[in-house]
Amino acid sequence: MKDKDGPKEKNAAGTVPEADDDKLNIKYQDREYNESYKKWRRENKDSLGFFFVEKPDRLTYRDGVGFINDHPEIHEERSIRRAINILGGILLFRVLFDIFTTYILTYLLEKTGADIRYDLFDKKFYGDETLIINLQFIMNIMAMIIPVGFLAGYLHMPLNVMLPMKINNKPMFAFSVPFMLLICGVCSSMSMIYEHILSALNIDTSRTLFFPDDAKGMIFMAAANIIIIPAISELCTRGVILQFTRQFGDGIAIIITSLITSAMCYDITQFCFIFIASVAIGYFTIRTGSVITAVVMRITMNFFSYLLYYFDYIRDSDIFIMIVVFAAIIIGFVSTVMFFYRHSESFGMKITSRYMTYEKKMLAFFTSAPIIIWMTLDFIVTLMNIRFL
Numbered sequence: 001m002k003d004k005d006g007p008k009e010k011n012a013a014g015t016v017p018e019a020d021d022d023k024l025n026i027k028y029q030d031r032e033y034n035e036s037y038k039k040w041r042r043e044n045k046d047s048l049g050f051f052f053v054e055k056p057d058r059l060t061y062r063d064g065v066g067f068i069n070d071h072p073e074i075h076e077e078r079s080i081r082r083a084i085n086i087l088g089g090i091l092l093f094r095v096l097f098d099i100f101t102t103y104i105l106t107y108l109l110e111k112t113g114a115d116i117r118y119d120l121f122d123k124k125f126y127g128d129e130t131l132i133i134n135l136q137f138i139m140n141i142m143a144m145i146i147p148v149g150f151l152a153g154y155l156h157m158p159l160n161v162m163l164p165m166k167i168n169n170k171p172m173f174a175f176s177v178p179f180m181l182l183i184c185g186v187c188s189s190m191s192m193i194y195e196h197i198l199s200a201l202n203i204d205t206s207r208t209l210f211f212p213d214d215a216k217g218m219i220f221m222a223a224a225n226i227i228i229i230p231a232i233s234e235l236c237t238r239g240v241i242l243q244f245t246r247q248f249g250d251g252i253a254i255i256i257t258s259l260i261t262s263a264m265c266y267d268i269t270q271f272c273f274i275f276i277a278s279v280a281i282g283y284f285t286i287r288t289g290s291v292i293t294a295v296v297m298r299i300t301m302n303f304f305s306y307l308l309y310y311f312d313y314i315r316d317s318d319i320f321i322m323i324v325v326f327a328a329i330i331i332g333f334v335s336t337v338m339f340f341y342r343h344s345e346s347f348g349m350k351i352t353s354r355y356m357t358y359e360k361k362m363l364a365f366f367t368s369a370p371i372i373i374w375m376t377l378d379f380i381v382t383l384m385n386i387r388f389l
Contacts (some may be wrong), residue, residue: 031106036158073355078247088148088370095377102137103183137224148236163239168289171343176284180297182332184304188325204387205269230298238285238294251351252361254282259365266382287349
């Protein structure tokens, strides 16, 4: 089909040069995503926006400035520092909200006569099961939606950019669940070494999860913690935050969202596992072009974790734990071999560092004042959640 404007003039290399409009395309996303992305970026006059064009003879784009080629690394540093400061602000709200709901709100409810109490030594809630279930469910959702909703509103990000749904790499999507099972199985096997290190420091590595006695309450808690809350969490992190930060590079976006996800669990015994799993989720999300991949992988991870918890602390059956872990590794390993044999070209992803190196970007992240305050409070809450032997 011929172009209605006539044939395009080729350059010296014999290829049709990209128009300025095409330079802003995001890799691995569909046309609808890219059209909405470019429209949003052109209408947005905030200096948060930055876009890198790979070839040095091409221009780089920055919101509020337009296409530039003079000292683009300076523009990238200004944009990323401002973006990180805003991101640190919403993370700071999140940790303060968690502190308020866990310690202050629970104390106030107890003083007003409500049957609820949080034990600082056991790290558990005690009291009316219905009240505890509803409070935890509502507060967990609010803690995610409020700050991320503010970020999305501030950015005026289109919905299909904020939450891309179309799966552009179906073989990779089909491989996502077996690969997550492989990660869960391997990490569970390796966790014994990590647990021994923590036990040497007199840290209790056993998990303390609240499970109601009645069947209806247990079903609701399982649905909330395995499906609902993880799904909302992924829509916020691998949706809004990942799509916002990938303008500075897909690699840095994956690392930042993985650090955030693992830090916000406030659990030193689970930090390494969650970080590794989050890196995989971020990679698969970008490579498939859909946040649905993140939701499916996170649900798989949480289902595996709760299944192990059930057999370990409810049924006290080490044999079933070994069977589950072994089955996950076998399924994941066989699926990995089959995937790379049939669809190896679907897995790879080119990750560039843009103008700033990864070291400088991570330095900008860790030296941001809001991020420093957030990490300090997050570290304090994590220490408060440690149970000693």
